[in-house]
Amino acid sequence: MREALYYKKEPLFRVRCVLCPHRCQMHKGQAGLCRSRVNQDGELMTTAYEEVSAYGLDPVEKKPLYHFLPGRDLLTYSGNGCTFRCTFCANHMISQEDAPTAHLGVPELVELARRHGAAGLAASYAEPVVFYEFVRDMAPCAREQGLKNVAVTNGFILEGPLRDWLPSLDALKVDLKGNEAFYREVCGGQADPVWRTVRIAHESGVHVETAMPLIPSLNDYHEDFDEMVGKLAEISPEIPFHIQAYTPAHRMSVDATPLEDLERAYEAASRSLKFVYLQNVSGVPDRQTTFCPDCREPLIRRDGNRVLENRLKEGQCPRCARAIPGVFS
Ligand code: SF4
Incomplete structure (x- = not known):
């Protein structure tokens, strides 16, 4: 504390x-x-300072981050708590409940990351904003050891603390949930601060990716989805967008997302955004492949969280030399 x-x-x-x-x-x-x-x-x-409720070594693809050090691992850690109340939260045991914690200091976690050959540390699982001081203190210690700092967040943070945080981050994955009504009724939050986070983070030069769980009949209405994709494209069509298959969790019992809904969303998003992916699905490897937006050359092929092939040459397409946004070395 x-x-x-x-x-x-x-x-x-x-x-x-x-x-x-x-x-x-x-x-x-x-x-x-x-x-x-x-x-x-x-x-x-x-109360969350150096009190860890979960940690583990995860592939960076699991965050999901597809344009950030593909194939590397991140030592991922979390405290308890969240600023949202999402009824479908897959991590509700730590985000909404007081799970047992272990006292693990900043230097111990950095040492664990280094010893296991991780590329960096990721604050994830529950919401990093609620253990903000812990994450901020982790950053210089990690950088001293040549490690990156990553956060996976709902983006619900005021502008001052966000701007103070960004210089210490190398990558940020922001969850997008749905329209304003969805944020208020299903998550207990608001949409505008989240969009502000995406915009400010992108403008700051930190690598940003976004992800959205597609929940049948709740946030998959065509107009709302198209509007959300349009907002993201306005900030930048180059920001990677992951559409995630939802499965019932916590207090949400709506059926899992059918593949045809995911495909429809993928097609719609791809009309405005350059890098769209489907997550938590199997049997559709093309939907997890990074293609060059200009010449359609396959650049990074994946199978779930595994990188099968990375053909990028210094962050560029080997065929047409188009630069691909991200951090690749
Ligand atoms: S305002 Fe502070 S105490 Fe309240 S939910 Fe947000 S981070 Fe927690």
């Missing part, structure tokens, strides 16, 4: 957290919506 960043002291020992758009006000002894920031005698403390 340590004092949190980004909060204001208010009269009568109240505090207001200004890390994410919820801007929780807490009386003495109360926790914020994310459950990991607590008012202790008029000071805001983060």
Whole structure:
């Protein structure tokens, strides 16, 4: 536990957290919506600091990041808590519940990453914004060892903390969930701050990819989907977009996404975006392949989270020399 960043002291020992758009006000002894920031005698403390609820070595493709050091692993770690309440969360045991944690310090995690030959560390599984101080302190320590810093986030963060965070990041994967109503009713959040995060992160030069779970009858309406893809294309058509097959989880019992819905979404998104992928499906290898947008040469072939072949030459198509956005060495 340590004092949190980004909060204001208010009269009568109240505090207001200004890390994410919820801007929780807490009386003495109360926790914020994310459950990991607590008012202790008029000071805001983060209970998630160096308290790890899950960690493991994952392929970078699992994040999913397809244009960031293909084929390498990331030491992935998480605390408990989330700023959202998604009823379909596959990681609800740590995002919505207080799972047991182990005290693992920044240097220990960096050493684990180094010892296992990881390319870097990824804050993921639950929401990194709620263990923000932990992630921020990890970054310089990781960089000293030549390791990258990655975060997998819902993007729900205020502009100041985001801008302060970005210089320490090498890659950011932002989840896109649906339209404004979906964010409010199914996730307990808002869409606009998430779009602001994608735009600011992209403009900052950090490598950004996006992903969206396609949930039948909830966020797969054509107009909404097309509008979302259009918004992303306005920021940049070069930002990779992963459409994820949803399977029932947590409190959501809607049937899993049929392949034909995923294919339809893939076709629609590919009309505006240059790099579209299908995730969590098998038997459609082309949908996990990176093609050159100009000459259609297959560049990186994958099977699930495994890279089968990488033909990029210094980040360019070997046939027409078109530059492919991302970090490849
Ligand atoms: S980070 Fe947590 S405590 Fe802070 S405003 Fe967001 S939900 Fe509330």
